[in-house]
Amino acid sequence: MSGPEKDIGPRDISSSIVMINRRQFTKLLGAGILMTVGGTDTGQASKAQAVTPLSDRLHVGVNGIITVMTGKVDIGQGSRTELTLVAAEELKVDIGSIRLIMGDTALCPDDGSTGSSLTTPRTVPRVRAACAAARQVLVKLAAKHWGCDAGLLKVRNGTVIHTDDDQSISYGELARIGGVDDAMARAGEDNNAVTPVAEWTVMGRPVRRLTSEDIVTGAQVFPSDIRRPGMHYGKVLNPPAYGAKLKAIDLQPAEETEGVTVLRDGDFVGVTAPTSHLAELAVRQIAKTAEWDTVAQPSSDELFTYIREHVSNKHAKQGKVVQKKGTLQAALDRAAQVLRESYSLAHIQHAPMEPRAAVAQWSDGNVTVWTGTSSPFPVRSALSKELGIPTERIRVIVPDTGGHFCGKHTGEAAIQAAKLARAAGKPVHIRWTREEEFTWAYFRKAGIIDVRAGIDTSGRITAWDWTTWHSGNSAIAVPYEIPNIFVQSKTCSAPVREGSYRAVAAPANVFARESFMDDLAHAAKADPLEFRLRHISNDRLRAVVDAAAQRFSWNKARRNVTDTRGVGIACGTEKGSYVATCAQVEVDRECGEIRVVRVCEAFECGAIINPANLKIQVEGCIVMGMGGALWEEIRFDDGRILNAGFGHYRVPRFSDVPELDVILIDRPDVSSAGAGETPMITIAPAIANAVFAATGLRIRSMPIKGEYLKKSWTDKETLGPSQSGEMQ
């Protein structure tokens, strides 16, 4: 619970005022002053310096509290806890002595956007190297203080200890003596100083979410919870359809309303009012007068035709070749059997629980924007462009945010809030409605995958020919031992606004590949597990497959398959981690229902930093992956989203959750990879394969709708929407 002891933390920052730079900030910290003062920004180096001085990364307070700064943000994936514990490990202090400031462009170094599972492989090593180097700086200062050799000193629990005469001095005391800031400014990160895995005492052990108490008491301030004195609420006029251009509008009715400010800036029209309800009324008033020019827009009914017909010019003949080996055509000619199939997947929405939100406050031509995004620095650049002011005048602060799933890389709400706040001359709060989030955020790409493979008489795959249309390249490379491979990827123009998603294209490529592996196993009359193992030479992949299959009791589960109960397996690798999933489903073909009853997943991402959080991530990925696997699908027509709400866009709920069995494989000898994405790539094919095992019916499109099973009791052909067009 927040007590008086809490000094600088993100919540204090969010309630503080506007422009301050890191140097001023550290000064304040050094003097033990909370940030309640104003000031103007004097600018900070925009380019990352060759050597980042430690003073950019951390500050040792006279109270012994160490403030660590990172441009990464926590949007639910647990990075705050992870980075705090690695800092504590390297500084040899307890976790409670670390204050981590995240995602504040005025205070934090630019560690890149939070995405692509990069916090663990990229930022963790940098924070470790900085904190380890800082520990050495503190030891040297103690040595200087005592006039002894640094080699005689040890560090324990935030205190430097003289091994000979048992003297000790705490970090706080060193800070009080002075010179720490200067020494930190002269030193840089040191990779050689980091603590080896075998000596970890904080890392590698389960640590709960550090903000949990604030979360369960409602005290945590999410971006949409930011309040500023005199704040108004903003509301934007959205076009009635994609591509619609504003022809005419009468702003007067709203302009005449007391307390309301109206802004028109090109196509952007928005209002502010003292309450969100009044803002809503004002926008409705003017919306009635708006005239729009619309243009024809594609429909999701013809999505897969659209994709095939809109391949980019550069990929008209051949896509980007991602993997090539041997001689494909000759191998296909020689094959005992050749199979070819097409798979497809729909657009889906991230639908984070907290929709986009921002609060902007101007002061002397500078603006501070609190917003939920993965990318504080790119959002600052976007603001600079949209507002026509230099980045030095913009401070973006990202409070811990209510979900992301790679859906908040952009800063729409931040831009809207900043424009409206400038017009109103007041702090302005914007929070998108669920419908806005479903309509005006971006979607995960849809796509089609065409695949063809040859197997020889011994049941080995000899040729692999693969084309992904549009959905992207993640996990596209086939991880199996196959002598002849050709894998390409084609980009197409997008029918709706698209962007990143958790694991990006990996769920698509792995769904197709692992479904097809089952088709091949079936053709080769082999067990799906054994057939995969036959083609795996990578030890790490084999280890997760073995672990999942063993825990699941695969052979026994296979024997128990009936026409209403099936089991499936799938595996894959992406972003340096490995995953295998076994799923058991129950199907009711009369009702068209697929129910996942049991999932066993093994995951390996190198040395585990926080097993507690890793397990949560894997569990969350499995269930989130079930959404895209079974139900989630954006439908659109005429430039409108037809299911822009939780009433018609089905996401996983309590009653959908299967029995979950997660196996974490620790590899202390391998450097840690991120874990927020890859654990979700194998659930969909594991389900599709389980459905096939029970019914003999192969659904080749995500979502794997149960209703397809109702359609045809005997038809063993592809079930799913038409994907029209032949394989090229």
Next chain:
Amino acid sequence: MTAKEAELVPEAIDLTVNGRPRQAHPRLYPRLLQALREELGLTGTKYGCGEGLCGACTVLIDGKAVRSCRTLTQSVTGKNIVTIEGLAENGNLHALQQAFIDEDAMQCGYCCPGMIMNAAALLRENPHPEKIEIIEKMDGNICRCNNYSRIIAAIRKVADQ
């Protein structure tokens, strides 16, 4: 709402929020969620959909779990509201709050206030529900981080006590 109907809405109402007498202004804040967050500054209660479909905005009204996004402010005149901020008593966390912490039942945590309030009402009605009843009663609450199994574990922990 027509102008005439709007006039029928009282300008101010009295209610009790987390044990304290408060006033709210339904004309400015027609939904309870708006009144709580914007007027009374109780931002622990979250917006997730505004349609009664996600449970993020759940509060207790006279002990019953209610979706504040669908509740008209004028309808809670004289009622007793408890929000997530009022669940802990005398600085002691409610057993559910502690169980959520112990079971690590959160990722981003945005859904948690609504989850906890809904679960609090459920346990008030039946202090020892079976797992199946928990699932049934919680099914209207969405967690997009998909922490469902841990939330169930947290509720069961309290239910088993």
